Amino acid sequence: MTRRGDAAVRTGASLGVVAGVVLTVVAAAAGWGGADAPPPPERPVADPAAAEALVAAWERSLTSRWVVRARVERRRGDEVLVDAERTTVQAPPDRLVREAGTVEGRLDGREVGCAPDPDDVPRCRAGAAVPPHPRAVAEQVDALRSAVDDPDGDGALYAVRARGDCFSLVQQRAYRRPPFGERARFCFDAATGAPVLQETWRGDTVDRARAVEVREVRPADLEL
Numbered sequence: 001m002t003r004r005g006d007a008a009v010r011t012g013a014s015l016g017v018v019a020g021v022v023l024t025v026v027a028a029a030a031g032w033g034g035a036d037a038p039p040p041p042e043r044p045v046a047d048p049a050a051a052e053a054l055v056a057a058w059e060r061s062l063t064s065r066w067v068v069r070a071r072v073e074r075r076r077g078d079e080v081l082v083d084a085e086r087t088t089v090q091a092p093p094d095r096l097v098r099e100a101g102t103v104e105g106r107l108d109g110r111e112v113g114c115a116p117d118p119d120d121v122p123r124c125r126a127g128a129a130v131p132p133h134p135r136a137v138a139e140q141v142d143a144l145r146s147a148v149d150d151p152d153g154d155g156a157l158y159a160v161r162a163r164g165d166c167f168s169l170v171q172q173r174a175y176r177r178p179p180f181g182e183r184a185r186f187c188f189d190a191a192t193g194a195p196v197l198q199e200t201w202r203g204d205t206v207d208r209a210r211a212v213e214v215r216e217v218r219p220a221d222l223e224l
Contacts, residue, residue, distance in 0.1 A: 055144055057186075062090075064192055
């Protein structure tokens with residue numbers, strides 16, 4: 001397996017959708033044009049400028065400050081498999097993700113997590129030290145670039161197209177477990193850089209995280 005392929009797998013594992021996952025103000029949602037429907041089939045055509053713009057937007061999303069409250073869902077055809085709300089707080093180097101009564105992330109240089117105990121009382125823990133934030137960002141950006149870049153001329157894993165602050169990805173060569181499925185779409189908030197739409201299609205299953213609120217970070221947002 002090529003090194004590029006290995007890096008593409010790391011992209012999915014690290015970023016999730018942003019593989020969780022991971023990456024829209026309510027008033028702007030209507031302007032994205034059919035976020036509930038898959039993008040129309042496109043002939044994969046590599047656009048190096050769009051690929052570089054995606055990498056830059058992704059890096060900005062990892063280094064800027066924002067709070068995104070998003071609706072997260074998974075659908076298979078007409079069946080809803082997951083429907084939840086997720087709030088992500090990012091104030092580099094700190095980042096917390098709240099979903100379904102749990103909290104996970106990094107705070108003060110350490111892994112942190114909170115979850116309810118059997119009596120439904122929240123319990124929090126501090127885990128191992130995490131890598132320096134700049135290094136973690138560089139690893140994720142390099143992994144994404146390996147999936148959309150074509151330095152050797154033999155075809156990137158994904159062809160990228162851009163429309164404003166949104167990017168569509170189409171798989172263009174065979175790969176057993178593509179990190180962003182066969183197709184994906186990512187949109188970013190122009191003001192903050194926050195990910196406001198993340199969609200991946202794998203067969204007849206779509207994973208979607210769509211923001212319903214984007215705002216500035218408040219001190220209380222980083223309290224466990």
